[in-house]
Amino acid sequence: MSPVFAHGRLRLYLLKLLEESPRHGYEVIRLLQDRFLGVYSPSPGTIYPRLARLEEEGLVTHEVVDGKKVFSVTPKGRAELEARMDELAELEQEISQSVRDIAREVKEDVRDTVRSLRDELTQMAREVRQTGHEEQRQARDDFRAARDDHRQAWQEQKQAWREQKQEFERQKRAWKEQTQRLKQDWLRGVWGVAGEGHGSRDHDAELGRMLAEFVEEIHGAAAASTVSEDALATAQDALYEAARRIRSALP
Template sequence: MSPVFSHGDLRLYLLNLLDEGPRHGYDIMQALADRTGGTYTPSAGTIYPRLAKLEEEGLVSKSIDGRKTVYAITEAGHAEVVARAGELEGIEAGLTDSVRLIADEVRGSVREAMKSLRADLAAAGRTERESAPRPAPEDDPRVHSREQVQRADAAVNEFRARVRSDVRTHVARGGELAASVVDELVGELDRVARDITRALRS
């Protein structure tokens, strides 16, 4: 997966967020997630050490507000933000590109999963037709149909579990799940359902 922040950019971006106003740690993490469209959700283990480093450098100060630690930019921190305004514009442009690339990766994964599902269903259908023994006259076709229903259920459940796992893992790792990706998934599923309905009626 493409990185959201290049080396050193997160430090400057944290200063930029604090230049907008004091924030506590969770608010900073939420702001990063919001600004990156959900493609980057940093952990406390990523953010707090960097804030501590900025405090050591005299660029950030902290105070206690009830149960929360609030971080604020110092004059020196503000001066660095002003001096590096051009770099911040580049970071913002890079974030836009990163979000677009990650969204493309998710859409590609969904398309590949749908292709794989259609190929698996087609292969299973061919194998079944080629290998299924001719039923004896005394065989009950309803028993055979119930077995195929179970196979279809298993295939659908396996696909659901695989896509659900891939999507949840992607989002849990800070990835964005764009509405267009879900729309594409819904559209592909609808097309597969129509194909199956036509096959059943033929």
């Protein structure tokens, strides 16, 4: 799939969304997903860094509301939007055309499916009227067999989906276990090394222990409560901010 936004276009569209109303990062993601009928859904790794860069450029600012960063456009950001009104209008046309294309494709798929089913039923009814009693019964049997085949195929597809989901869960558990083992092996290796540079290694080990305890504490809290969309948005903001501050503190 080709990129939905050309270079620099997503940055401009984020300014436009924030100029319409102050929003937090997770809300921006949901707006884009809804705008493109679920076909395009940007990741937090796409949206949050761009919001941070816009803020560094002085085009947006934020305030913390209920634990979430709510971004809004600054006068400098509005000035850039006004200077790029023609480009923004062109972008809106491109997005509207993309959405219309998506809707048309979905509509055509549904229409073709309905037409095909109607044609099959019409043809079957014609054949039933033209045949005798035995042939009518055979036609009904063929219809039931085809229906059963479709039903069986659907059941097999559902089973395949279930197996894929189970495999995904198994891989996720294996990845988690491997990560835990690597973390424990790393901590044991750091604590077991003595001699020159031991103080620095102690600091590394202490940082690793702190991060491990933090992960366990947050994981336990999440498991003990229901994670709503607002809670998820707050967590994303907090984790992004914590990661940024830790990176800036490290040499």
